[in-house]
Every structure is written in structure tokens, then in C-alpha cells.
Amino acid sequence: MDLYSEFRKYIRQIIPLSDSELAQLQEILQFKHIQKREHLVEMNQICDKVVFFMNGYFRFYHFNNEGIEITSDFYFAPGFVTSYTSLITGNISKVNVQAMDEMQLLVLYKHDLEDLYQKSHAIEHLGRVIAEQVAITSEKHLFSLLFQSAEERYQNLLSQNPEFVKSIPLQYIASYLGISPETLSRVRRKIIG
Amino acid sequence: MDLYSEFRKYIRQIIPLSDSELAQLQEILQFKHIQKREHLVEMNQICDKVVFFMNGYFRFYHFNNEGIEITSDFYFAPGFVTSYTSLITGNISKVNVQAMDEMQLLVLYKHDLEDLYQKSHAIEHLGRVIAEQVAITSEKHLFSLLFQSAEERYQNLLSQNPEFVKSIPLQYIASYLGISPETLSRVRRKIIG
């Protein structure tokens, strides 16, 4: 199945769209290729697009005040990815968004998407549902940092997002959990026994 | 100005709504009174409403595995408040939502709101904008926990949300910043000099 078919299938799983609305959405898509380790969004630049992808995953990261790289998020296929806050506010992105595999992308530009939101109630609805998912995911990560210990956070990740632990280098997982790679290594040894 | 007028004014600041749409929205509002320290949402119960409030603030909190109360969020007037994840997913709320002042509330029930979303594109748009704001706010808090030290987080809060530090007991601020009250006290002494 090609990328466009996958896209339609994915959208239809979220909300029912008429053929005409789906066609409208598909009309604004732009095809793009991205290399492994290439950046979809660079820190300190404004992000004006959302992309759809069918394989691999993206990593979000940031350099803190000591110049240390901190990973804040992962987005797995299939789905949409963007530097959400930058897209919505129009301010510069605080994070780099990096493709962790070679991928085919379908790009939706903000300008075109906003036009569609105005034209179509159903597509506006899609936008709301996606915004709600982003909010929920972010809150989950926030709560794990605020409410749980390093070990609980890792256990929680294992049960909630096993694909993270399977596919992502542990140094990035550690950073996402707000701990050092050494601490994660010790937590894992303790758990596995 | 009464609560309903404030409500209309607040909505109009976010998006332009016709008189008829505003009337539709106002029709589903239910008036409610809440006492200081009373809970709008109880942990482990499903939240099926959003409320609008004009004074005071709400505190979100949770009990961690050791039974310690952790504050995760504050919502200041004027605005909407709800246990967002519970409202969207229909699952039980992980947090208590507590009124920190005596307040007058305008309640919107999920069921009524969803009807309106379907009927009115403009109100669906309002829902998207609010979801986006929730996502952005949550990401900001998440980033501060992941990227910054205790001291940086407090400095950041002082500049970004000075009203928090002015109105909220320090023990709750400390918890929101992911640190103990004693550590916050020491950070403050160091900063003020």
C-alpha cells in the first residue's frame, strides 16, 4: 500500500471524512524524503508544517544551559509529527525534531491547513482531536516526572510504551525519563534481577 | 458586570462568535457555587464537565505511592478549568481539582458541549483553540522539569507566572516545581540575597 493510501486509512481511523473532504486534505499534501538522523525541525527556527509518516520514529531534543542534549519526546509511526508549540504560537521551536530512520513524508503546511480548517468543519474536528491527543500525551509524561521515582517511571514506560524500550537507544530513554544513562542501567539491572 | 457577561466577553476575546452561537453556548450553562477548599473534581472519578470562573484559582493535586500530596497545576481566573484527560478519554481522573477560593461557576457538561461541537463549526473551533492551549501549557511545565535545575525552574516561574508566586502558598509552588518546600525556601534565600 502506498503512502497516500496509508494516510487515508489512518485519517479514517480517527474520524469519518467524506471522499470530498479527504480529497481536499490530500490536495495540500507535499511529498518529501528524509534521511536517517536528518532534522525535520531545527531548534530556534519557526515550524510551519505537520508531517505524516509510516515507518520509523522521530526524536525531540534540546540543549540545556550546560550544553547537554536532553531528549523530551518520541513519535512513532504511523502518525503525525510537528513541533507543536511552535506551529501553534508561531514562535521559534525550543526543540530539534530528528528523523531516526530514513522515511517518506507527507507534508501539510500550516497555511494550507488553516485554510482547510476554515472551509471544513470535519477537518477542524480532526484538528481538535489531534490537539487533544497531544495534550493528553504531554500530561502523561509530565505526571510521570512529577509523581514517580526513576524506577517507577521506567517500569511505567515498559508497560505503557514497550516499543520505546525495544527500538530506542537507552541513552535517549534515560534522558526522556529525566535520569542519567548510568542510573537507567542500574535501574534495569535491579529490575531484571 | 455579571458572570454571564464576563463569560461572553472572555469567549469573544478568544474567537469571534455570532450572537446566535453565543446564545447556543450560553443556553447550556449551569450556574454553580463552590466553597473555598471544595473539590470540583475528585481523584478516581470521571470528570464530565468544564467550568468557567471569574475569580480565584484552582489547584490540581495527586497522592503519590508514598501517600505524599503532589501539586501538578494551577488555573487562574478568568478562564476554563476541567480535569482535561478524564474529560476527553472518559477515564477516571488521576488528580483532584480544588477551588482555592469561594467562587461562582458556569458549568458546561460534556454531553451538551459535544452536541454543540457537532452543530457549530465556530464552537468546534473554540474547542480546538482551548485544546491547543492546554497542550502548550502542559509542554511548558514538562520542559521546565526536564531541561532546568530547581533554581532555574523557580526563576522561570517568577518571570513567566509571577501571579503564581504572589498568590499560592510556597509548599504548593515547591511541589509544582518538583522540589521540597525546604529546597524552595533555600532557593529563594539565595536569589533574593
Added chain:
DNA sequence: CGTTTTTCTTGATTTATATCAAGAGTTATG
């Protein structure tokens, strides 16, 4: 494949922050 590069683990030490304990302010209340 064998070599280089990256990733992960382990131990020793340091550090930031938590915890414990007690007293000083501050706010609420009979």
C-alpha cells in the same frame, strides 16, 4: 569478517536535593 565507533555497564566519588527536627512567622479561630 576484522576493525572502528558507538552504546552500555560497572565501580568510586561527588553533589544536589530530600528528610528530619525544631523554632519563627503568620494566619485563623473560639
Added chain:
DNA sequence: CATAACTCTTGATATAAATCAAGAAAAACG
């Protein structure tokens, strides 16, 4: 307004996790 009930601060000590350092394991590459 006096007493009680919180809230905040300060010091002493404990602890979880970071950092430093080096080697082992795994992955990438010519």
C-alpha cells in the same frame, strides 16, 4: 486578643542520583 493551627525558614544529616573513569558489549562500516 490569646491560643491554636498552619506555613515558612534554618541547620544537621541522609540519600538518590549525577558525574567521572574505564572497560565490555554491540553495532556500523570498510
